[in-house]
Structure formats: C-alpha cells, structure tokens
Amino acid sequence: MIKPWLRIALAGNANVxxxxxxxxLTSLNQIVGNWPGKTVERAEGTLFFxxxxxxxxxxxxxxxxxxxxxxxxxxxxxxxxxxxxxxxxVVDASALERNLYFTLQLLELGASIVIDLxxxxxxxxxxxxxxxxxxxxxxxxxxxxxxxxxxxxxxxxLSTVITVTSGERKLKPLKVRYGKEIEKRVQAIEKLIxxxxxxxxxxxxxxxxxxxxxxxxxxxxxKLKNYKxxxxxxxxxxxxxxxxEKIHGEPSPVVIASERYGLANKIAKEVTxxxxxxxxxxxxKLDAITTHKILGYPILTVAxxxxxxxxxxxxxxxxxxxxxxxxxxxxxxxxxxxxxxxRIVVDLINNGILAGVVAGITIALPxxxxxxxxxxxxxxxxxxxxxxxxxxxxxxxxGLHGKxxxxxxxxxxxxxxxxxxxx
Amino acid sequence: MQSGSRGSSKRRNPRGIKGVISLISLREGEKxxxxxxxxxxxxxxRLAEMGLTPSVEVKLLRKGPFHGPVQIEVRGVGLALGYxxxxxxFVRPLKAKLDD
Numbered sequence: 001m002i003k004p005w006l007r008i009a010l011a012g013n014a015n016v017x018x019x020x021x022x023x024x025l026t027s028l029n030q031i032v033g034n035w036p037g038k039t040v041e042r043a044e045g046t047l048f049f050x051x052x053x054x055x056x057x058x059x060x061x062x063x064x065x066x067x068x069x070x071x072x073x074x075x076x077x078x079x080x081x082x083x084x085x086x087x088x089x090v091v092d093a094s095a096l097e098r099n100l101y102f103t104l105q106l107l108e109l110g111a112s113i114v115i116d117l118x119x120x121x122x123x124x125x126x127x128x129x130x131x132x133x134x135x136x137x138x139x140x141x142x143x144x145x146x147x148x149x150x151x152x153x154x155x156x157x158l159s160t161v162i163t164v165t166s167g168e169r170k171l172k173p174l175k176v177r178y179g180k181e182i183e184k185r186v187q188a189i190e191k192l193i194x195x196x197x198x199x200x201x202x203x204x205x206x207x208x209x210x211x212x213x214x215x216x217x218x219x220x221x222x223k224l225k226n227y228k229x230x231x232x233x234x235x236x237x238x239x240x241x242x243x244x245e246k247i248h249g250e251p252s253p254v255v256i257a258s259e260r261y262g263l264a265n266k267i268a269k270e271v272t273x274x275x276x277x278x279x280x281x282x283x284x285k286l287d288a289i290t291t292h293k294i295l296g297y298p299i300l301t302v303a304x305x306x307x308x309x310x311x312x313x314x315x316x317x318x319x320x321x322x323x324x325x326x327x328x329x330x331x332x333x334x335x336x337x338x339x340x341x342x343r344i345v346v347d348l349i350n351n352g353i354l355a356g357v358v359a360g361i362t363i364a365l366p367x368x369x370x371x372x373x374x375x376x377x378x379x380x381x382x383x384x385x386x387x388x389x390x391x392x393x394x395x396x397x398x399g400l401h402g403k404x405x406x407x408x409x410x411x412x413x414x415x416x417x418x419x420x421x422x423x
Numbered sequence: 424m425q426s427g428s429r430g431s432s433k434r435r436n437p438r439g440i441k442g443v444i445s446l447i448s449l450r451e452g453e454k455x456x457x458x459x460x461x462x463x464x465x466x467x468x469r470l471a472e473m474g475l476t477p478s479v480e481v482k483l484l485r486k487g488p489f490h491g492p493v494q495i496e497v498r499g500v501g502l503a504l505g506y507x508x509x510x511x512x513f514v515r516p517l518k519a520k521l522d523d
Contacts, residue, residue: 064472068465095500098474216464250477251464257471261479265498293488393491393506402492 006054006165007082011075011106012090013099014061017118019043020148021090022058025158040074049158057084063098065105066253067219079111080204085165087113088157093123093130093145096272100264101257103139107173110205114161115143116153127275135271140172178259181247185240186210192236196229213237214244215253290386300387304409307378311370318366326358364416375406436513437461446504446512447493449483455514457481462511470512474498481514 012018022030026045035042043058059078060071067073079087089106091099106113117132136143142160146153163169177183189210194201200209200223212220214237224230241252248255290299330350337346378384388395388402395402411418436443436458443458457479460467474497475481484494484501493509495502504512 066468066472068469068472095498097498098500101472101474250459251467253468254471254476257468258476258478261471261474261476261498291485291487296488389487389492389494389503391491392487393489396505 004052006052006086006161007057007084008054008161009057009059009078009084009087010090011059011079011087011102012061012116013063013092013095013102016061016090016092016095016099017148018058018061018090021088021116021118021146021154022056024148024151024154025056035074038070038074040070042074050162052162054158063102065102065109066215067217073219076109079106079109080208085112086161087111088116088161089113090116090118093117093120094126094128096128096130097261097264097268100267101261104174104176104260104264107139108176108205108208108211110208112164112171113141113173114157114164115139115141116157117143117145118148120145121147125281129273129275131271131273135267138174138267138271140174142169142171176260176263178256181244182214182256182259185214185244189213189233189237189240192233196233197224197227200224200227210237211256214241215256216241216251287386290383291389296386296390300390303378303383303387307374308409308412310374311367314370315367318370319362322362322366323358326354326362330354330358368416368420378406438513440513442515443513444516446481446483446495446509446514447486447506449514449516451483451485454480454482454517456517458513458515460512462508466508466511470508473502474500475502475512480517481512 010018010022022043022045026047029047030043030045032041032043034040040060045056045058047054047056057078059075062069062072062075065072065076065079078084087106089103091103103113103115115135117130117135120130123130130145132143132145142164144153144157144160146157148154160169164171178186186207187210190206193206193209200206204220209220209224213224213234216238221234224234244252244255250258289295333354334346334350337349378387384403384406387405390402391405392402395404395408400408407418436445438459438461440458444455446455449455457475457477459477460470460475479497482496484496486493487506490506492503492505495504495509
C-alpha cells in the first residue's frame with residue numbers, strides 16, 4: 001500500500017521553540033524562501049515517518065490570528081485556504097494562558113490541531129505542572145508534551161499526528177463560546193452569512209467570518225466587498241459591533257479578546273498546578289544586575305569594550321598570521337612557476353588572482369568571523385535583549401531600535417560586518 | 424515629564440475614573456488591575472491581544488532608564504512595552520501584599 005503525503009503546518013507564538021521543533025523534524029531537509037509576494041519568511045521541509053512522506057511548513061511565530069502584521073495574515077490564509085492535513089500548535093508550557101489564546105483562535109478557524117506542549121522542563125523549573133490529559137480533554141484535541149532542545153517527545157508527536165490523520169483518533173475540538181451579548185450577535189451574523197454567502201463558507205467557517213466581522217477585521221471585510229451581498233452583511237455587522245461597543249465602552253476587538261482570554265485563563269487554571277514557589281535563580285539575579293539602572297551601564301561598557309578588544313586583537317592576530325602564510329605562499333609560487341612559465345603569466349597568477357583572494361581573506365574574514373562568534377554568544381546568552389533594554393530609548397532618539405547598538409559599535413571597526421548585522 | 428509624580432496633569436486619566444493611574448506611575452514590583460488603554464484602535468487592540476485586557480492583573484517588573492521600556496508581567500508572561508505605549512495604559516493600583 002502506498003501511504004499518502006501529509007501536509008503539516010507548525011503554528012504558535014513567537015519564542016516557544018517552534019523553530020527548534022521544525023529543525024528536529026526536518027533536520028537539514030529544508031527550503032527557506034519567502035511567501036509568494038510577501039516579505040515573510042517561509043520555511044518548508046520534508047520528513048519520512050512510518051512510511052509517510054510528510055511536508056512541514058513552519059508558519060511565522062505570532063500571538064494572534066488578526067491582521068496586525070503580514071505574518072498573521074499569511075498564517076491564517078494558509079490555514080483556511082490551503083487547509084493542511086493537520087496543524088501542530090506549539091504551545092509554551094510555561095506561558096499556557098497566553099498560548100491558549102492563540103489555540104482558541106485556531107479552533108475557531110476550524111483547523112484540525114494537535115498540541116505540542118513544549119518546554120515542559122522549563123515550566124517544571126518554574127514550578128508549573130500541567131495535567132496533559134485534562135488539557136487534552138478540555139480542548140478536545142491530543143496534547144503531546146515535548147522538550148524540543150533534547151528532542152524528547154518528538155516521536156510521540158509524529159505518531160499522534162498519524163493517528164489523527166489516519167482517522168484512528170477522532171478530534172472533538174472545543175467549541176469556543178462567548179458570553180450572551182457577543183454570542184447572540186455572532187450567531188446572528190453567522191446565520192446571515194450562511195444564507196447570503198454560501199460560496200465564502202466553503203473556504204472560511206461562517207462562524208469565524210462572523211467573529212472577525214464583529215471584531216472589525218479589515219482583511220475579512222475586504223474579502224466580503226467582492227461579493228454582491230457583501231455590503232449588506234458588512235453593514236449589519238457594523239451595526240452589531242457598534243451596539244457591543246456601546247454596552248462595554250471598549251472597542252469590539254477588545255471586548256472579544258477579553259472573553260477569549262477569559263476562557264484561556266479558565267482552561268489554564270483548571271489544568272495547571274503550581275508546585276513549590278520558585279526560588280530566585282542565578283538567571284534572575286544576573287537578569288537583575290545586567291538591567292540595573294546604574295550597575296547595568298558599567299557592565300554594558302565592559303561587555304562592549306571586551307567585544308571590541310576580542311574582535312580587534314583577535315582579528316589583528318588572525319590577519320597577521322594569514323598574511324604571513326600567504327606571503328610565503330606567494331613567494332613559493334613565484335619561485336616554482338617562474339622556472340617554466342613566462343613572467344607575464346606568473347605575474348597574473350601572483351599579483352592578480354592570488355593578491356585579490358589574499359586581500360579578501362586577510363582583511364575582512366579575520367574580523368567578520370570573530371564578530372559572528374561573539375554576536376552568537378551574546379545572543380545565546382540572552383545578554384543582547386538586556387543591553388537593548390538599557391539602550392532602547394537612547395537608540396530611539398536617533399531613529400534606531402535598542403538592539404542596533406551592536407552594529408553601531410561595530411561600525412567603528414569595519415563597516416562591512418556592521419552593515420551585515422544591521423540588515 | 425516626571426515619572427514619579429502620580430496624577431500629574433499630563434498623566435491624568437482621560438476617562439476620569441477615580442483611583443486610576445497610568446501604568447508608568449506604578450512603582451517597580453507594584454501590581455495593578457488594568458482599567459483601560461487609550462490610543463488608536465490598532466494599539467488598544469494589539470494590547471488586548473497581548474493579554475492586556477480590562478480587569479487583568481498587571482505587575483510592573485521594572486522601568487528602563489531614561490524613559491526606556493517598561494517591563495511588566497501579565498498572565499504569567501513578561502512583556503516589554505515602550506515608555507509611550509505604557510503611559511497609555513491605565514490601572515487601578517493594588518495594595519502591596521506580603522508575598523511581594
């Protein structure tokens with residue numbers, strides 16, 4: 001029997017380890033490009049599991065499926081229009097409530113999802129224990145705990161996905177319900193859409209469109225404008241949204257977000273047990289010192305000066321070493337070649353080809369390589385965002401964001417890596 | 424602008440609800456309950472999506488120097504808001520508890 005292709009999309013908040021999961025799943029089988037016509041990165045990979053060929057798309061890390069950014073529009077259009085076989089919703093176990101806010105929106109969009117409860121080790125460190133079974137029951141979809149960094153749970157995650165796509169395990173996704181005032185209006189709009197615009201409902205669930213219209217979503221409103229009956233529905237939704245705003249005194253998306261968060265909070269509370277109160281860890285102490293109002297700045301100065309020193313001392317050393325090596329190589333070539341080649345060819349090789357390569361390697365590379373190593377260290381250690389925290393406002397005054405101070409500093413040495421880093 | 428003075432004329436809460444102050448007027452470590460946010464439709468909506476919805480509990484973790492970013496904890500997650508954005512969020516301060 002030939003097993004079919006599967007299309008899986010990874011979706012979730014930013015900073016939940018989604019890319020790590022993606023790398024674990026696809027290792028080096030990746031193609032990174034852009035979404036057609038958008039400046040949003042699109043990463044795709046293939047993997048083989050139990051005879052299946054699985055195509056995985058890593059959707060951008062987002063907090064919501066609204067239209068705040070291109071990332072969000074790309075994601076929800078992909079989910080609604082392309083309808084992947086399954087969506088793995090990567091959820092940060094240490095920030096369940098915020099992540100569930102996104103999960104609820106995936107459910108509203110009618111997606112088939114499997115929850116990857118990631119970073120359970122980190123959550124445990126913070127004293128947070130999540131009842132996986134209970135969470136799975138509450139959402140009506142499978143929940144698989146993982147630790148992406150070590151790859152633990154990844155196999156079960158894939159097996160679970162297969163049991164769902166093969167129909168062995170049925171999903172009973174939670175129906176997201178709102179309070180009476182919102183629910184009444186959502187259902188009214190939903191009914192109007194189903195009767196007046198059945199064409200649209202083949203792509204987007206009518207209820208989802210109704211919620212989005214009530215939230216004054218401009219992208220969905222734009223889609224409706226293309227239809228003959230669209231105007232009528234839009235006017236109706238507009239009227240109901242205004243009513244809702246009058247009752248609550250807040251913009252309708254805030255009212256709806258509040259309720260959605262209320263539900264996320266309720267579920268998170270039901271399935272979470274807070275164990276021993278977390279002690280103040282070394283990490284927290286370092287965090288407090290490095291972002292301290294006064295102490296932070298000498299630390300920043302030391303960090304920047306040592307970065308300079310490392311790059312330039314190390315760079316000079318490497319540069320001199322390489323230069324010495326190539327000078328000898330050049331002499332050796334001249335001596336070796338001139339015995340049997342005419343002078344002009346030897347010059348071409350030596351002063352033309354070799355000198356050009358040498359210049360590139362000895363001048364730029366010895367500075368760029370240490371720079372990238374140090375930048376990676378700063379990023380991985382988490383110091384960069386702390387430094388950015390200290391520098392943010394000063395950098396904003398000159399029209400840059402806080403993190404831009406690293407390339408700015410580097411620009412004093414060589415503008416090439418500075419431009420690279422700023423880009 | 425002085426960051427320390429509560430209820431200075433510039434911080435006066437636009438909806439005039441009693442006992443409500445701007446988020447940036449909270450002290451580090453102090454908690455508040457969100458009342459509302461002012462600003463454009465997009466900003467208020469975005470804040471709500473990040474979890475800053477009315478009546479949610481907010482803890483101010485720290486304020487960046489020189490009117491830098493304001494770090495808060497909301498719904499169990501740390502969030503850094505720009506000073507200007509933070510000044511548009513209004514909260515009702517909670518009395519400090521012993522566990523803080």
